[in-house]
Amino acid sequence: MSGLPKGWVETTLGEVAEIVMGQSPKGESYNQNGDGLPFYQGITEFTDKYVIKKTYTNKPTKIVSKNTILFSVRAPVGKVNIVNWDACIGRGNAGLVIRNGNQDFLYFLLKSIERQIQNYTSGTVFTSISGKELKTIPITIPANTEEQKAIAAVLSAFDDKIELLWEQNRTLGTLAQTIFKEWFVRFNFPDKDGKPYKDNGGEMVDSELGEVPKGWRVEQLGKELEVKRGGSPRPIKDYISDSGYRWLKISDATASSSPFIFDIKEHIKKEGLNKTTLLKSGSLVLSNSATPGIPKFLMVESCIHDGWLHFPKTSIFSYHYLYLFFKHIKEPLLQQGNGSVFKNLKTDILKSWNMVVPDTGTIVFLNEVISPIFEKIKNNTAQIRALSKTRDTLLPKLMSGELKVAL
Known part of the structure; x- marks a missing residue:
């Protein structure tokens, strides 16, 4: 033929x-x-x-x-x-x-x-x-079945490496969440002797959330960090463009299990900029509609619509701490009241959420411990993107016979 x-x-x-x-x-x-x-x-x-x-x-x-x-x-x-x-x-x-x-x-x-x-x-x-x-x-x-095997072997090598990196990220993510829960839920952060605080007899005091370590307090979230919503120019279809400012959608967040968003598909025209919120790379966002309660770090500058929350100012909390905190409270936060799951996370609900506020020294120590974990996850995610791009470039060439493999 x-x-x-x-x-x-x-x-x-x-x-x-x-x-x-x-x-x-x-x-x-x-x-x-x-x-x-x-x-x-x-x-x-x-x-x-x-x-x-x-x-x-x-x-x-x-x-x-x-x-x-x-x-x-x-x-x-x-x-x-x-x-x-x-x-x-x-x-x-x-x-x-x-x-x-x-x-x-x-x-x-x-x-x-x-x-x-x-x-x-x-x-x-x-x-x-x-x-x-x-x-x-x-x-x-x-x-030739051997040629089929050879093609699959080339592409599988990329997938195997990608899967290994994903597995590392899953392990690192679990480690970070485990540390957070051990320190800020079970209160077994390292004491002055490096031993688990509560299990080693550390002094606890009563609070409205139960016992907390002495020197810690309970406060509404909205008093510890500024919570703001994004904005959307209307009608949005008139502002969507092939180029311009990136336009973060919930689907960009759900497309990957990584905490970090590198890829944003849509853009809006510059004329819509005064009706939305432009965030810098490194910002933390939290979804509050469609699939609410998803925290993500932006790795590129992007505009966000009103289905996103962001946090321009915090007291003592780092974005890494807040990411783990939001992951921890997601389920109870979305099931407030009569037990039904919220389809939209209202800003007022989040602002009024009671949270334990640790001492500054413990937060600083946590950041020293978990920052390298998040950095490794970020680097792994960047590698995954590069490997996926190479694999996706090779895929049509190998599967069409345009690029031949050695047998």
Whole structure:
């Protein structure tokens, strides 16, 4: 066939892979306590590559085995992740397994044709795709399975390094949160002899939040730091632009589990600047709408809309401390009052939140301990971005045969 790289063939997805369409079990079988098999209805549990466990079902219907590729068949169609354990899949997913065993190659193939799949047939963007349509999607692949393995090996090397860095970040994030809870919740910060304060008999005094270390106090958050909302020019569609000032959206924060935001997709025109808030790199923001309670550090200058809070002035608290504090209080903060979860975090609720205010020396010591942790997470995140960019540049070239690999 003309135009094909040497040794490559045209075929269909159904010819090279077994495809299992999901079927949702009854809702009463769902649980979060590990009873049964992990259950995947859509992309909620998708990450950069591997799904995580959140929901289970004790009455599984369609079961897929470990290393199956989950493929989203409902909007957004074509997103893929790998499951590292046996699982049940619902109607929002299909499970794919390549017949020749080169599962890594299939994963990268699907990643490379995601946009093609979303626009498959007559240019119409799919909001869903059937099993029959999925099987007939045309693909071009090397006929030689060794070439498939070689392509997958190159791309997997990037993914393995990226996953290692993510794992380091998860470990470091857990370490920082553990230190925070040990020092400021259990009050076992190092005393003058380097021993755990409360467990070593450190003096405690009564407060409205219970016992706290002597010399510490309880104060409303709004009296310890300035809380301000961002702003939005209206109507916002008239100000969105391909260039100009960055425009931070909630989706920019939820796109990555890193505490640091490097990438912001949208921009607004300079004419909208007087109706919004422009923050410098290094600023701490907290989401207060859509997905409220997410703290993030901006690594680039950006404007923020009224779905974000920021903190221009603080008393003794560093942004690192506040990041860990906001992570710690997220759930109780969003479930105030009658127990229902807030969809919007009102500024007044946050300002009136009672917080323990430690002595300045303990805060300074904490910053000395956790600043290197956050610096390492930031550097790892920068490496992940660089590796991902290189991998994403290579992906279409390798998967189209434009760039050949040595066998």
